[in-house]
Amino acid sequence: FRDCVDWCKQKYFPNSSHRVEFFPVEWRSSLKLDGDIVDAITPYSVLSIRHLLNSSAMDILYYTSPLYGGEVRAGLQRELNRLYCKFINRHPDWKGKVSVLAHSLGCVIVYDIVTGWMGPDTRPPSPTAPDISTDGLQFKIENMFCLGSPLSVFLALRTRTPSNRVDVMPP
Structure with a gap:
């Protein structure tokens, strides 16, 4: 993927001094x-x-699941914010744009974080509940690219009236 982007950069932006950085985000293994x-x-x-x-x-x-959905969102959100802060600490003068390339379920989770969608949470209050922030990301996402995304299915299933094909996207 990096080679493909480098090739496109050389072909279409040969005089650009900018570069593209990719940070893989693995969120699942940190969750129990x-x-x-x-x-x-x-x-x-x-x-x-x-x-x-x-x-x-x-x-x-x-x-x-109402029991774990918020924890999954929080896990990905924490990891995205952690990587962004790490990058900014190394490059404090950076003023570039952030794009997210997500795959499969990651598309749905990133979309939900960006839009602030919170699914139902049926957990009883607990002093050891995971830290689920509703503040979102500590940075703006300029572009979101979805690969192999089931997002349209998730959005269609969340509508109040499935027969309404117009009202899938949130306001």
Whole structure:
């Protein structure tokens, strides 16, 4: 991907002194959503199924769950803010723009963070509840690129009247 962007830069902006930086954001491993419930209920003879469930299907279930959705959003938000602050600390005079390239469920989560969408939260109040900030990101996103995105499906499922094809996007 970096090579492709470098090629485009050289071809279309040969005199530009600007450069593009990419920061991969891995948010899932920092969250402990299920306390190893899936591992405990999955037989060892089907480890490949367990891996598939843990790496994709369970993330969707967690995100759509009222118990874990906010924690997932908060985890990605914390990681995005952490990387941005780290970059700004190294480059205090930087005045560039931030774009996000998201894939799959990450598109939905970033969209929800940017728009401030908060799903239902049915957790009882707890002194050890995760830090779920409604302040959003500490920076402005200039562009958001979605690859392999299920965002349209999520937005359609969130509408009050699914037959209304016009009212999918929030105001």
